[in-house]
Amino acid sequence: MATIRPPKAPTRPSIAPPDTGGAAVVERRAQKTTPPQMHQVVMLNDDYTPMEFVVVVLQEFFHKDREAATQIMLKIHLEGKGVCGVYSRDVAATKVEQVLDAARHAGHPLQCLSEPVE
Numbered sequence: 001m002a003t004i005r006p007p008k009a010p011t012r013p014s015i016a017p018p019d020t021g022g023a024a025v026v027e028r029r030a031q032k033t034t035p036p037q038m039h040q041v042v043m044l045n046d047d048y049t050p051m052e053f054v055v056v057v058l059q060e061f062f063h064k065d066r067e068a069a070t071q072i073m074l075k076i077h078l079e080g081k082g083v084c085g086v087y088s089r090d091v092a093a094t095k096v097e098q099v100l101d102a103a104r105h106a107g108h109p110l111q112c113l114s115e116p117v118e
């Protein structure tokens with residue numbers, strides 16, 4: 001009668017470190033990873049969005065205190081645009097979405113975008 005054996009576990013290559021004969025090996029390697037590209041969320045001025053709405057958005061989504069939020073809003077108002085914060089690409093994209101959603105819901109034309117930081 002044929003016997004049924006369980007399948008053999010696949011053999012793995014050894015994970016033992018190479019034998020250095022007891023001597024310590026010090027390696028110096030160039031840094032291989034580069035830090036991730038950061039992205040800034042830029043808010044644009046328009047003639048219709050109320051100043052107070054922009055200040056609240058900066059407080060709510062960019063964690064600015066009232067004073068800092070007001071300064072950023074005024075800079076955007078006077079210069080046409082301003083940086084709200086700098087984040088990883090995904091976080092910056094989420095912030096842009098949150099701002100555009102809030103503006104749309106409130107019926108304001110506020111625009112913002114994310115761009116790589118040089």
Ligand code: TYC
Binds near residue numbers: 050051073
């Ligand atoms: N310019 C707007 C006003 O006078 C205020 C404003 C500021 C709008 C910043 C957008 O990103 C903005 N009501």
